[in-house]
Amino acid sequence: MKVFRASSLYKLIGESKKKSESLSDTAKTEIRSTVKEDLFTFKSFIGNQYTAKGNLLEEMAIELSGKMRFKKLFKHTGRVSNDLITGECDVLEGRTIYDTKCTWDIGTHPFFADEAIDKVKKAGYDVQMQAYMWLYDCDVAHVDFWLFPCPIELTKDWDDREQLIDLVDRIDIRERLTTVTINRDESVIQKIKEKIPHCQAYYEKLYAERSKGSIAA
Secondary structure, three states, X not given: OOOEEHHHHHHHOOOOOOOOOOOOHHHHHHHHHHHHHHHHOOOOOOOOHHHHHHXXXXXXXXXXXXXXXXXXXOOOOOOXXXXXXXXXXXXXXXXXXXXXXXXXOOOOOOOOHHHHHHHHHHHOHHHHHHHHHHHXXXXXXXXXEEEOOOOHHHOOOOOOHHHHHHHHHOOOHHHHEEEEEEEOOHXXXXXXXXXXXXXXXXXXXXXXXXXXXXXOO
């Protein structure tokens, strides 16, 4: 059976506008994209300069997330799966998860608490963290938004490097971290448990339609 990535779950567990259907239009669209990826190894999104910044500065973000808490945090390696979902958190410390996000610039960084919560919900990080907490048997997750000067090699000729590098560097490092804390919510986890079997069934239907053969594991 297909297991779904924790990062995609927020698109899968919403309620359908049609009471007769178990999956929302958003869920169906996401599952169709997943089937295409599995059938043809096609990736609709392969990254951009914004994701590249996050990847390049991830270790720095993890290190500073630890220092801000007087801890020494390390990147977690090792994907965890069950019969429904799969995921790999950034940092695992006891029964606590830390997830770091590096924002692109001052404009996109959530300096305010409500802005950070909105960003978490819009990107689906809240559901992703619930999935991680289920997979890793944790109680709480912290999403750390970090604002770092942009590495010059990631900027384009038309980018304003004063805005992306110098202005950011002038802000105290302690002011460039915004954290959203997410406590384990069994109701969200239960919703994942209820919705994903329907997603798996739809995935299998679509995969069989195109492959005319056995269903991919």
